Amino acid sequence: MNVTPLVWAITIAVTIVFFVYEFFAHVRKPHEPTIGESARWSAFYIALALLFGVGIGVVSGWTFGGEYFAGYLTEKALSIDNLFVFLIVMASFAVPKIYQQKVLMIGIVIALVLRGIFIAVGAALIENFTWVFYLFGALLLYLAWHQAFAHDSSNPADGRFMRFVRRRLPVTDEYHDDKLTVRMDGRRWVTPMLLTIIAIGFVDLIFAVDSIPAIYGLTEEAYIVFTANVFALMGLRQLFFLIGGLLERLVYLAQGLAVILAFIGVKLLIHALHKNELPFINGGEPITVIPEVPIWLSLLFIAVTIAVATVASIVKTRGARRIPAADRVAAGVTETDAREDRAVR
Template identity: 80%
Template sequence: MQVSPTIWLITIIVTILFFVYEFFAHVRTPHEPTIGESARWSAFYIGLALVFGVGIGVVSGWRFGGEYFAGYLTEKALSIDNLFVFLIVITGFAVPKKYQQKVLMIGIIIALVLRGGFIAIGAGLIENFSWIFYIFGALLLVLAYRQAFGGHDSNPADGRFMRLVRRVLPVTDEYHEDRLTVQKDGARFVTPMLLTIIAIGFVDLIFAVDSIPAIYGLTNEAYIVFTANAFALMGLRQLYFLIGGLLERLVYLAQGLAVILGFIGIKLIFHALHVNELSFVNGGEALLWVPEIPIWFSLLFIGATITVATAASLLRTRTRARTRARADDALTHQDRAS
């Protein structure tokens, strides 16, 4: 896939302009978005991502189009998991509703910048060291295990890192609108707003380690990696307000992501064996009999896994709600009888 420096420059400028527009049109004036506003903009950004993928397929071929859609689906799923942690952070810091948009916007921009850096590093490593696929594959298998069994038990707002930040920085106890620092008694203090942004930036760094090896398991094209990540992050702020209540119902999201990360990890290791140059593996010769998992299968597998995880989550939470309602009814009847 040939992408000229001009196309790269236009893509980056357009991406920046989208975020600038988002800030001035929606975030600059603090307010809590309505469901209608969030739904419209979420649909717009998802539609834009799909149209862009079709454009890649038409212009560059459907092999690259399929790689984009598989990457976009994976990054979108990981971004929703990212939203879940954002929800924990924002709740932990008790950010007022009308200021949450600013926190999310800054967090998403930090995520895009960090992922951009990781994309550049990953592209350089892949181009020069084919053995990096072994490391990416092993990393994804470890991350898959942590996703499946680690969950989101710890609160990033009260973790070791944030306790260290609080010891280093003088922090006020209350919010001062959406300001990051405030002057008090001649001294400069940081507000909980800045602490929230620092915590979200730290979370973004951790999620970048997940997402970049995952998408490089689906495509070697840095342009596809960048655009899939950019579109997955666009509209994430609106999606937060649209599915905020639904996030807590996606009880099998972590397990679904674990399956996806594990699958891509295995795919990467298969690819590493197929292009092997390590002298201590098969004498430095490629294992051509090892199958290469085609992109169409990856796309179907990822889509099916997300669908099953979502459906199973909603079924589980609905069953729990019904069981709880029956138990409440039984207690009510018992109280009346006594």
């Protein structure tokens, strides 16, 4: 896939313009979006992402188009998991609903910047060290196990990192509109709004660790990795308000993502064997006994896994929405522990 510096420059410029527009058109004036507004914009961004993928397929070939769609689906699913932790963080800090858009917007921008850095580092590693596929594959298998089986009830807003931040910064007890800092009694204080943003930025860093290796397991094209991440994050703010209630019902999302991460981890290890240069493995010669997983199979597997996890979650929680939260936890209806644990670690 031949992507010129001009195409990169235009893509990055359009991305920046998009977020600037989002801020001034929707976020600058505090308000809680309506369901209709959220639905329209969510549909628009999803349609835009699909149209872009078709464009890649037409211009560069459907192998790259398939890689984009597989990457987009994976990143979108991981972003929804990220969104779930955002919900927990904002609930912990009791962020007023009219200010949640601003927190989400800043969190999404931080996520994109961090992922951009990870994408650049990942591309450089892949270009110079083929053994990095072993590292990525092993990392994804560990993250898959952790996603599926780790259980820790700790809260990301009250973890060790946030306790450290609180000890270092003077924090007010109340919000002061959507200000991040405020001057009182001749001293500059930090508001809970800034603490929320710091917590979300920390969560973004953790999620970038599994997000970028996962998509590099589906494509080695940095441009596809970047654009799939951009489109996965576009509309995430609106999606938060659209499916906020549904998030609590996606009790099998963690398990579904674990299966996807494990699948991509195995795919990466197979790819590493095909490119093997490590002298202590088969004398430094490639191992091609196991065929590589084709992109169409990856796309199908990811789509089916997400669909099964979603349908199973809705069936599991049918009729449970009116049950008190404590009773649902006792009955095993919710699965938030693993997600909260990932955010703290």
